[in-house]
Amino acid sequence: xxxxxxxxxxxxxxxxxxxxxxxxxxxxxxxxxxxxxxxxxxxxxxxxxxxxxxxxxxxxxxxxxxxxxxxxxxxxxxxxxxxxxxxxxxxxxxxxxxxxxxxxxxxxxxxxxxxxxxxxxxxxxxxxxxxxxxxxxxxxxxxxxxxxxxxxxxxxxxxxxxxxxxxxxxxxxxxxxxxxxxxxxxxxxxxxxxxx
Numbered sequence: 001x002x003x004x005x006x007x008x009x010x011x012x013x014x015x016x017x018x019x020x021x022x023x024x025x026x027x028x029x030x031x032x033x034x035x036x037x038x039x040x041x042x043x044x045x046x047x048x049x050x051x052x053x054x055x056x057x058x059x060x061x062x063x064x065x066x067x068x069x070x071x072x073x074x075x076x077x078x079x080x081x082x083x084x085x086x087x088x089x090x091x092x093x094x095x096x097x098x099x100x101x102x103x104x105x106x107x108x109x110x111x112x113x114x115x116x117x118x119x120x121x122x123x124x125x126x127x128x129x130x131x132x133x134x135x136x137x138x139x140x141x142x143x144x145x146x147x148x149x150x151x152x153x154x155x156x157x158x159x160x161x162x163x164x165x166x167x168x169x170x171x172x173x174x175x176x177x178x179x180x181x182x183x184x185x186x187x188x189x190x191x192x193x194x195x196x
Contacts, residue, residue: 016040019084027074034071041085042067045092052096062099066092141191149184152177 025033049059167177
């Protein structure tokens with residue numbers, strides 16, 4: 001060391017690799033270039049992911065996904081659109097935002113499912129009570145029909161006979177049975193309070 005050379009204190013500055021050249025080499029499948037690129041950008045990628053996600057574990061996952069994506073999509077890098085570092089960090093930011101949206105969507109689905117779980121179960125007891133009350137009302141209204149109307153309605157609607165079979169069963173003309181059924185159903189409708 002000569003007297004005229006400046007004295008250097010501390011470590012020598014590390015020369016930054018040419019990221020554009022590394023990305024182009026990675027695009028050709030150069031794994032050594034990918035290792036150098038990884039070392040050069042991994043901390044920045046993780047920083048972007050942490051800034052967006054604020055969760056260490058998810059940030060690390062996103063950083064890993066981004067670096068894999070850099071390996072796979074390096075041929076798509078276009079130097080005329082920006083620096084290699086900006087391209088990588090844009091991938092990181094987008095992936096982190098996608099993760100936030102995914103987590104929010106999952107939380108919304110979980111919240112909706114939790115609300116559905118809180119809905120009361122089918123109330124079997126009240127349903128049975130309602131059915132019983134309705135049956136009682138129908139029985140009460142059936143008692144208001146004439147004997148012929150009640151027999152016709154019972155045979156046709158509770159036993160499932162056709163009008164012709166009801167006529168044979170009651171030994172009546174088919175027209176009479178149809179009239180009695182129509183009149184009986186009208187009276188039932190009015191008794192039950194059903195609108196036409």
